[in-house]
Amino acid sequence: xxxxxxxxxxxxxxxxxxxxxxxxxxxxxxxxxxxxxxxxxxxxxxxxxxxxxxxxxxxxxxxxxxxxxxxxxxxxxxxxxxxxxxxxxxxxxxxxxxxxxxxxxxxxxxxxxxxxxxxxxxxxxxxxxxxxxxxxxxxxxxxxxxxxxxxxxxxxxxxxxxxxxxxxxxxxxxxxxxxxxxxxxxxxxxxxxxxxxxxxxxxxxxxxxxxxxxxxxxxxxxxxxxxxxxxxxxxxxxxxxxxxxxxxxxxxxxxxxxxxxxxxxxxxxxxxxxxxxxxxxxxx
Ligand code: PLP
Numbered sequence: 001x002x003x004x005x006x007x008x009x010x011x012x013x014x015x016x017x018x019x020x021x022x023x024x025x026x027x028x029x030x031x032x033x034x035x036x037x038x039x040x041x042x043x044x045x046x047x048x049x050x051x052x053x054x055x056x057x058x059x060x061x062x063x064x065x066x067x068x069x070x071x072x073x074x075x076x077x078x079x080x081x082x083x084x085x086x087x088x089x090x091x092x093x094x095x096x097x098x099x100x101x102x103x104x105x106x107x108x109x110x111x112x113x114x115x116x117x118x119x120x121x122x123x124x125x126x127x128x129x130x131x132x133x134x135x136x137x138x139x140x141x142x143x144x145x146x147x148x149x150x151x152x153x154x155x156x157x158x159x160x161x162x163x164x165x166x167x168x169x170x171x172x173x174x175x176x177x178x179x180x181x182x183x184x185x186x187x188x189x190x191x192x193x194x195x196x197x198x199x200x201x202x203x204x205x206x207x208x209x210x211x212x213x214x215x216x217x218x219x220x221x222x223x224x225x226x227x228x229x230x231x232x233x234x235x236x237x238x239x240x241x242x243x244x245x246x247x248x249x250x251x252x253x254x255x256x257x258x259x260x261x262x263x264x265x266x267x268x269x270x271x272x273x274x275x276x277x278x279x280x281x282x283x284x
Pocket of ligand 1: 033180181182183184185203204205206207208209242243244245
């Protein structure tokens, strides 16, 4: 695999960063994951805009223009012969001469790393046919979940808790309401209404979420952005998650209780189809 590190395309074995990198020492960095279908980037623009938003929120300068970033994404697709999969991008505050809590000055350049992950046939994931199960766990993350930082320890622990419980993933709950999944946004469906938590600093502003809600509204489906509880989700007709790597994925079980008929619902299946079709059309 050929990866991009600070201006160079190198074999992954030769890709290195400093032990003083603040991404490594302090999780002082942000990331994006853009999916690739048929060799084309899905919603690149959305990810580029959110990257800038994350960088701005942390007082980090943009390491390069959007066009330059697009060029690197495309180059990695070509060099790795990537058909279906993901491109991971990480920008950290770089590697100052020594470890220090204070941010380094502008002389320290950010570290920019991009690599590909091949997932042949990812749009036809078997889990989309069966649906996935989730457990609920308390949301004990920090208060700026709208910034896509590399501080992913608790979401990793959440996945492990799910695994230990025999489930596929976890939904996090704060003050009685679902915030989001460990690496995805959470939704329920009641009748024809799609319900998902509104945007705030409590959740990541999913790029897939924005696209799916737009497509849903364009298809005259009803969307309600509001909080919901685990109990309401268990009683809902359907549930699902969205993310760049899972697209729209039905959730058929929450804390051991079947949602609806316990099989992927009509609305989730339709949204997955619309999302894949429309985003393939708009891919760059
Ligand atoms: N919420 C969290 C906590 C995430 O980590 C992610 C994706 O990694 C999402 C939501 C979904 O965001 P997107 O649709 O941009 O992939």
